[in-house]
Amino acid sequence: MTIVLDPTGESAPQTRQRVARPESLQGLTVGLLDISKPRGDIFLDRVESKLLEMGAKVNRYRKPTFTKPAPVDLRHEIASQCDAVIEALAD
Amino acid sequence: MRCPKWLGNPGTQQRRFTQQTPLWKSGPMPSDAASPATAPPLPEGLVVVVKRDCPTCVLTAPVLADLADRAGLTVISQDDPEFPEPANWVIHDSDLALSWHHDIDTVPTMLKVSGGVATDRIVGWNRREWEEFTGVDNLGGDLPDWRPGCGSLSVDPTLTDELSVRFSGSILKSRRVEIAALEDEWESLADRGWSDGMPVVPPTEARVLRMLEGTTRSPDDIVAIVPPDLVECTVEKVAVNAVMAGCRPDYLPVVIAAVEAACTDEFNMHGLLATTMPVGPVVIVNGPIRQQIGMNSGINVLGQGNRANSTIGRALQLVIRNVGGGRPGGVDRATHGSPAKYGLCFPEDEEGSPWDSLAQSRGFDAGQSTVTLFPGESPRIVVDQQSRSAESLTRHLALALRSNISPKLAMVFDSMLVLSPEHMSRYRDAGWDRSRFLDEISQLLMIPGDELVRGAGGIEEGLPAAMAGTPIPKFRPGGLLVVHAGGGAGLFSSIIAGWVNGATGTDPVTREITA
Numbered sequence: 001m002t003i004v005l006d007p008t009g010e011s012a013p014q015t016r017q018r019v020a021r022p023e024s025l026q027g028l029t030v031g032l033l034d035i036s037k038p039r040g041d042i043f044l045d046r047v048e049s050k051l052l053e054m055g056a057k058v059n060r061y062r063k064p065t066f067t068k069p070a071p072v073d074l075r076h077e078i079a080s081q082c083d084a085v086i087e088a089l090a091d
Numbered sequence: 092m093r094c095p096k097w098l099g100n101p102g103t104q105q106r107r108f109t110q111q112t113p114l115w116k117s118g119p120m121p122s123d124a125a126s127p128a129t130a131p132p133l134p135e136g137l138v139v140v141v142k143r144d145c146p147t148c149v150l151t152a153p154v155l156a157d158l159a160d161r162a163g164l165t166v167i168s169q170d171d172p173e174f175p176e177p178a179n180w181v182i183h184d185s186d187l188a189l190s191w192h193h194d195i196d197t198v199p200t201m202l203k204v205s206g207g208v209a210t211d212r213i214v215g216w217n218r219r220e221w222e223e224f225t226g227v228d229n230l231g232g233d234l235p236d237w238r239p240g241c242g243s244l245s246v247d248p249t250l251t252d253e254l255s256v257r258f259s260g261s262i263l264k265s266r267r268v269e270i271a272a273l274e275d276e277w278e279s280l281a282d283r284g285w286s287d288g289m290p291v292v293p294p295t296e297a298r299v300l301r302m303l304e305g306t307t308r309s310p311d312d313i314v315a316i317v318p319p320d321l322v323e324c325t326v327e328k329v330a331v332n333a334v335m336a337g338c339r340p341d342y343l344p345v346v347i348a349a350v351e352a353a354c355t356d357e358f359n360m361h362g363l364l365a366t367t368m369p370v371g372p373v374v375i376v377n378g379p380i381r382q383q384i385g386m387n388s389g390i391n392v393l394g395q396g397n398r399a400n401s402t403i404g405r406a407l408q409l410v411i412r413n414v415g416g417g418r419p420g421g422v423d424r425a426t427h428g429s430p431a432k433y434g435l436c437f438p439e440d441e442e443g444s445p446w447d448s449l450a451q452s453r454g455f456d457a458g459q460s461t462v463t464l465f466p467g468e469s470p471r472i473v474v475d476q477q478s479r480s481a482e483s484l485t486r487h488l489a490l491a492l493r494s495n496i497s498p499k500l501a502m503v504f505d506s507m508l509v510l511s512p513e514h515m516s517r518y519r520d521a522g523w524d525r526s527r528f529l530d531e532i533s534q535l536l537m538i539p540g541d542e543l544v545r546g547a548g549g550i551e552e553g554l555p556a557a558m559a560g561t562p563i564p565k566f567r568p569g570g571l572l573v574v575h576a577g578g579g580a581g582l583f584s585s586i587i588a589g590w591v592n593g594a595t596g597t598d599p600v601t602r603e604i605t606a
Contacts, residue, residue, distance in 0.1 A: 001272050005265035005294045007285050007331045007413040009322030065595040067362030069319075 022083065025056040031082035032058060035066040035089055044088050130192035132207025134165040134182065137225060140190060140200045143171040145241035148199050151216050152176070154231040162227050169198065169244040190245035191258050197240040201225075215240035252297035260296050262310055263327060267296075280335075285413055287405065287433055291335035302330040305340030306347060307606040314347055315354035317415035318361035319422040324350065324414045329406070332413055336406035336434070341384045342399055344604050345462060346406045349374050349436075352464045352602040353407060359597045363466050363590065364417045367424050370590040371432035372411075373467035373507070374404050375574055377450035378460030380604055381438035388440035390578035393470050393509070393585060404434025429469040431587075437576060443512055444575035445519040452525055453601045460604040465507050465572060466597040467587040475514070476582040481521035484514060485528065488584065489535035493565055495588045499543055499553040501563045505570040505589035505599065511577035514584045525573065536565035567592060572599060 022028055030051050032044045048058045059081055063070050066089075078085055139155060141148040152175035158164040159180045168174045169190055172183035184190050193202075197214040201224055204210065213220050216238045221230050245254060270279045276293045280286055292298065303310055303326070310327035317324045326347065333346045353360045353372050363370060376386060387397035395401060411417045419425065425432070441448045441457070450461040473491040478484035488508065496504040510518075518528060540561040545553040554563065570592060577585075590596055 002270040002276055002293060002295060003267050004270060004276075004280070005263060005296065005299055005327075005331045006268050007265075007294060007328065007335060007409070009317070009320055009324070009328070009414045009416060010266050011320060011322050011416075065362075067366065067591065067595050068359060069361060 025051065025054045025084075027055065027057070028083040029057045029059055029081060031078045031085040032060050033070070033078065033085060033087045034060065034062040035087065036063050037066045037089060040088050044086075047086060047088065130208070131188050133189060133193060133202065133204040133209060134167075135204050135207075137162055137164045138167060138202040138204050138209075139164060140167045140169065140184070140195045140198055140202070140243070141174065142169040142198050142241070142244055143174040144244075145198050147216050147238045147240050148174075150234060150238060151199055151231065154216075154221070154234065157230065158225060158227060162225050186257070187245045187250070187254060188258065190243055191254050195243045196246045198243050199240055200243070252301075255300045256296045259300055263296060263299060264311060264325070265299075265327060265331060284418070285335065285409075287408060287412060289405075289433070291409070292337055294331045294334040298334045299327070299330050302334050302338070302340050302343055303327070305343035306330075308347070314350050317350070317354055317410060318417065319364060320414075320416035322414050322416070324354075324410060328414050329410055332409040333402075333406040335413075336409050337398065337402040338406050339384070339398065342403050342406075344606055345374075345376060345380060345384070345399075345403050345460075346410075347606075348462045348602045348604040349403065349407045349464065350410050352462055352600040353411070355600050357598040358464055358466070358600045360411065360415075360417075361422070362595075363597055364411060364415075364423050366590060367426045368590045369425055369427045369429040369432070369468045370466045370588075371429070371435065371468075372404070372407060373431060373465045373587060374407065374434075374436035375449055375463040375465065375507075376403075376436065376438040376461070376604075377441065377448045377455070377463065378604070379458065380460035381441075386438040388438040388576045392437050392440075392576045392578070393435070400437050401434070404436030406434070407436075408432065408434045431467060431469040435467065435469075435587075439574045440512065440576045444515060446515075446525040446528075446573075446575065449572060449574050450601055453599075455601065455603065461601050462604060463572075463599060463601040465505070465587065465599045466590050467507055468589075470509065470585040470587045473584050473586060474582070475584075478517065478582075481517045481523050481528075482531075484517045485531050486535055489532050491586060492532075492536060492571070493538065495565065495586065496590075497552065499547070499550055501538060501543055501554065501565045502567050502570075503591055503596075504566075505572065505592045506566060507572045507574065507587040507589065509574050509576055509585040509587065511581050511584050512575070512579050513582045515575050528573065529571065532571070533564065533566070536571075537562040538565055539563075 032048060034040045034044055051058050061078055155166055155175050164180060166181045167184050167189055168181055169184050193209055200212055200214045202209040202212045213224050218230055218236050222228050270276055277290050280291050306326060308326045312326045314324050314326055314329055329347055329350055330343060333343055352358060384399050386399045417423055439448050449463055451457060455461050473488060475484055475487045478487060492506060495506040540558040540563045541547060543554045543563055544556050544559045545551055547553055
């Protein structure tokens with residue numbers, strides 16, 4: 001038997017339960033996160049109009065750049081203001 | 092433990108000592124719990140550490156008995172518990188803990204002990220020294236005046252791996268993973284997803300402890316927060332991955348500096364990993380460490396064959412993969428990738444260059460060892476076997492550099508030019524230095540906007556129409572990095588194209604290699 005050392009970050013998370021899917025979007029706030037790729041806004045404009053037709057409220061957000069993770073403050077802002085979020089990648 | 096010979100593991104060598112029993116290993120092995128990680132105290136007073144398998148120790152046996160009688164001596168025997176004789180003044184260092192922790196490298200070693208630690212020591216047999224050290228005269232009148240000692244069992248190359256794991260293994264915090272006897276080690280590591288696809292060296296405790304001898308930093312020091320999972324990476328985790336990549340311990344400081352540089356905000360390793368472009372962290376080494384660890388800056392510098400060149404960049408990539416969790420198909424979204432993403436690392440040929448080095452051009456001294464990380468794809472060649480003047484060669488290199496990433500795009504992507512010695516000789520002959528070269532080539536890389544805008548040349552890709560009518564520099568200021576390396580024959584240079592620069596991409600980062 002050989003013993004080796006784990007080369008990973010050993011941060012494999014516990015399996016997490018998803019938030020229950022809402023029955024309806026009526027009255028819920030949905031965040032739309034634009035990752036700042038070209039034409040992502042055009043795609044999100046269309047998604048927003050569809051969501052509004054379904055009775056949802058929509059908040060729009062934008063990452064400073066698509067090449068880096070969303071800043072912590074932006075993630076907190078979305079989590080505290082929205083019931084659901086759609087992150088959009090268009091290219 | 093199976094250890095391949097090529098790794099230089101001394102465990103495959105023959106034992107040097109011939110005595111059959113009792114060996115320190117012949118009895119029950121001390122359990123890990125019973126093996127102290129800190130030094131056990133030595134007996135007080137005068138102490139001599141010996142082993143029967145040492146002719147000098149055997150020679151001094153009558154002197155040891157004499158000293159026990161006249162001066163009150165304790166003998167610590169490493170192998171035979173009844174050497175030099177069965178006596179209450181003889182202690183058996185059965186697990187070699189005393190010898191290991193008190194740094195006995197020669198037997199006999201005579202110690203003065205106070206408070207459990209040695210305050211003075213002499214080694215070998217030397218009558219005059221022994222008499223002065225003990226204050227006892229007329230020692231060993233029949234013995235020769237002087238005999239050198241033998242190697243201590245605790246530094247026997249066949250035992251040091253096992254002893255280091257036993258006595259120092261507890262400093263390692265990584266999760267232990269058992270590979271069963273019937274498993275193939277390499278298959279097992281590959282199945283766990285810990286490899287870049289090429290074989291990795293199993294990171295056993297002994298190998299990781301040996302690797303850690305390459306740095307003065309503590310194994311639990313945090314080197315960096317590694318993307319994309321943003322995991323704290325210790326010196327130990329870097330060492331584990333350096334073992335897997337095939338590094339020698341003396342490469343470790345270079346790997347550590349490369350990990351630090353890669354995980355800065357300027358270098359943006361997250362974006363570099365996540366991009367669909369075929370780029371990875373290219374590591375350029377400057378300064379004295381290049382020669383100290385035997386890097387190759389000459390023939391085939393960007394290719395295979397030199398262990399340091401081949402494994403340092405790979406170790407960085409394994410840290411990103413294993414510690415950071417950055418894997419192709421996960422956060423790594425490269426459309427094609429490139430061979431450079433296995434790890435591309437090379438040193439600059441500073442000695443053969445008439446110019447200041449890349450690191451010096453970035454503000455470091457020639458005496459400092461550094462890594463510069465550049466976000467690059469695989470190199471490609473520029474052939475120019477006809478230019479005899481610096482002007483002609485520069486015009487040709489500029490033309491080739493226009494196609495860096497795309498001939499229709501400019502400013503957004505950096506580039507690294509690797510000048511060969513024969514191309515550099517054109518600039519040596521012309522008396523051009525680095526800044527003259529960069530000034531000249533920058534002027535040649537001013538491109539009419541009309542040629543770059545969308546639609547120009549019948550190509551829809553390009554710069555916005557507003558750029559028409561204006562000369563556009565191919566590179567931002569400082570966006571062309573130049574290094575001198577390669578074999579002595581070949582009128583070629585190499586271009587390593589970068590990716591998006593600046594705040595939304597990557598800026599090259601230079602870090603000093605310290606410990």
